[in-house]
Amino acid sequence: MMKIRYAHIGLLLVSVLFGACNLNKNPFNSEAFPVLETLKMFDITENSVTVRGRILNLGSEPVTDHGFVWSRLESPALPNDGHGSLGKATTEGEFSFVITELKPGLTYYVRAYARTAERLVYAAPVRFRSGGSNHIVIERFEPLMGTWGDTLYIYGRNFGENQSLIRAYMGGEFMKIVSAKDGIQLTCIVPEGAQGDSVPIKVVSPGHGEATSSRMFKLIGPEVSSIEPTEGNFSTLLTIRGKRFDERLEYNKVLIGGKESEILDGNTDWLQARIPPELDHSPATVMVERRLSTDSAEEKFRILPPQILALSSEKLQLGDTLTITGLNFHPLPGQNHVMFDIRQAEVVDASVDALKVKVPEGPYQRRRFPLSLEIFGNTTQSQMLLTLNKWVQKPDLPLALSGAIAFVLEGRVFMGLGNGNGGNVKDFWTYSSATSNWSWVSSLPGEERQQAFAFTIGEYAYIGGGSNNGHFLNDFWQYHAANNSWQRLADIPGPKGKKVAFELNGEGYVLNYLNGEQGFWKYDAAQARWVAGPTFQFDGLYHAPEVGFSIGGAGYVIGMMGDRFDGECWQYKPELDQWQRMGDLPRYSAGMRIQVFQGNAYALVGHRLERNIYVYDHASDSWSFYDYFGGSTRYGCATWVESGRMYVGGGVLENRSRTSELWEYEPNP
Template structure:
């Protein structure tokens, strides 16, 4: 009965509602009504169905589905179905950003104006995993330990499930997003172009283009050969690319960098050791942990050539080996014998035994068609005897003794007389003595400016020069006086120096430091490096001689028996 009494009031409310105008309910008319109907997962993806029940007054500009893993609500993906909506059901196929076994929530949506209206969220568990894809990366090239962003899709959100390699080297993964991964390039010792690959949840993919690991590259050199001190330009790429501390080596020897750009490096060719001369060496540019090599591309020239090998049968000792040149031969006195070297044929010969007491450190000088052996020592005994040697007949004649004993003196020939000084003797070791073979007499002259032992001399433009270590002194025969000239540069002071007269100029080579052959310019009073001795120099003494067209230098010792020739350029 009570229900019958309320029925007229209910009918009245229905009539009033049916007669209401649109302006009385604006919100109901502006927003569309959206429904999420169902999700159907399968082994290759998921099919989703939704419905637009009504559109409302604002135009729908986009509609589709939004979904995200329940474990990561911020990683929302959107599947757009259309941009012009009508009422009715719609569906879409999801294959991106899904991982098998993960639970997702999905809801239909419609965008209108500045607003989005959603349907009910439905959960579903994926039965498939989306295959990751790399579209591109930036930058395309980088040095070690630099950030690079990889663009694509289906990368997921878990960084521990993503690995990236460039070539065979693993990069550091900095962050992972569904459509991008940021890495830091690996530190490797090489450079070049290599494939960039990514493994996501066990799926391995490779970028469509290679990634370039930036490092130095050598393309060519300005010269294929040269000598120490020359300038060499190395051409290439990334030679100075934003990295300090670059250095260059030629045959393992560090070269001084004169200038450097990204495409070329100018260096000063370093001095070498005996094992590096006159063979093709590798040029290398070191920048950080990267190395660019140009193998066997540069020959470090010594300026010498192999002339002959001193045979052991000659019996040469490892001490001072005085010599002179006559009749196309070089003659050497060695302890107990004379040894000859025929210059044209490079043949060695033992000329015969010395008839006197065997000795070292004698004076052996040629005057005219005879040679003279003066003094020397055997053990602790010094000698003052004089012997004349006929090098054509190969015989000896003993002459009158000197009034003093002398050994290891410095000597030279001037105007048919033999001058000697220094060394050790039982008179003054700084007094200059003049010996006249014609009269077999000796005269004391002025003193040499310094105490010296085992010095050498050369002649240039009629003036005699004496080397005392690295110091050079010129002798004025008319005034019987000495004047100091330019010292040999770049060599330690305490060193034995061998000097030679070659084509009316002075040459000297020291037994330390870079073993360079120097030429003396008497007019300019300066020395110039012209060659580098390529033979063994360990614990040895230099010996040599000059012919008309070449200078010959060798070393006495157990490590080398090679005689080298130098020809003036």
């Protein structure tokens, strides 16, 4: 019987391959099986061999015994063939035996086994041939570690006398043999192609077989000691100093922040490389790789913060291209984050010292603001910029609304009522043009509604009319901004129809219409009463008044001429207490608004008006085309004037969806 000289257990990861023999249980219940494999042999001599196996999975049943079985036959088996037991196994991993008293020059088969109470499982067998009396034996090598090009000494016996016939390998790569001495020593050079941290040594010689070392040679890769400079920009050339770099530059790889860099020059102890344009963070680790071995510098390379030195213009037209010159920009456009107020700009071209950006359309919180540039968390700002566009989109309303009203009371903007996507509302918000923020303030105590009217007298706002769920309302309310309170006043006289209103000389006027019945009423705020006024008959096929406004000491009402697209315009003069037909608005539209601004009346935002704006000169009683609205066609908006600017918010778009957009108009930005 062959004897077991020693045994030990180790760990190694390899592919799974096993065979099995079952006792009394279903062999396909793989969860219960221990899974194991037979590994490659080491240290084959004429009368001994180191055999190795590994348990990949212990299975669900305790392993009471494991070891090896061997024979001259292809499928050695217990109990009749040679075997060695290691006893029970409690952990997964590698195990090995040294089997002695082999006969020289013969072929053997060996396989690992594991036994449970109910099963005996075999791994696939591995074949080996024992050495003859002159079989190669590797006893040791030195040094145990080194790098490519180093000298390696291998000691043993039976290497052979003819150096030209001996072959030495490191991890599969051929090693150059410098000298062979008396068949017991080889002097070799560590090959450039060797890869991996730990690799085996193998010697092959005709007539002497082959042998593989039981120990591994540790390959020592490049060593990075320093980088200079440690900060710069994307035009900086980085010098990396260290040891064991390859003198052939193409066999080195420099990674900065994980991105491969172009190597420009170098030798075994220094390399010069560019900062890769793909770098996407800072600071970044600098690593050198040679033959899959790597080392990194302790210090990281940092991209310097960007600096803006000049702009091609300080006055902007939205949609134009602006050139920014400066220092330390990113050469990839998408890595430069340029902000115009609250809007991120598209960077269309980039280099380390110049950026070309498209000025975004909006929305904006301010017309005057600095441009900001952020790269890798570092931010810089330019001098103040000015948008030259008359119309600028601002941050949205708090709700997408149509048919809302707005008024300015004691320097504060209020907007409310209208129809949202969920129905009519009765909420009011206040707007700060300085911060472009909206704040909820109150709710009308009465019904929700849309298409109401509002005017202000002194410290009070007056709100009334409108419609809710298909019926018109006649209630009338007073709002006091100072204490955020509401008071219901006497209802509006006359029919419950559509109403338009205007304020004139500290008094409010309301025109009320329903199915041809018309009423015109003045509200005397001092006496808190309604006073009937004169009415008139529209000349056209009149449906309803659309909008009212006051300018130049007179009030105006515009209604539709049903057989034409013109807007029929009537003027009321309080000193005469009568109405007079005036020049027609060239293009009437339902849902339009007329806003008095800087001494003129502007008709805008109605779906038939499209984006056209018409201005009314009350002195000459004439309407003319003025300009285009900054946004798309819409109607049913809220408009107001505050701090020398006109605002248009909300409304219904051409696709019949409500919008929360807010637009600001400044005629001379």
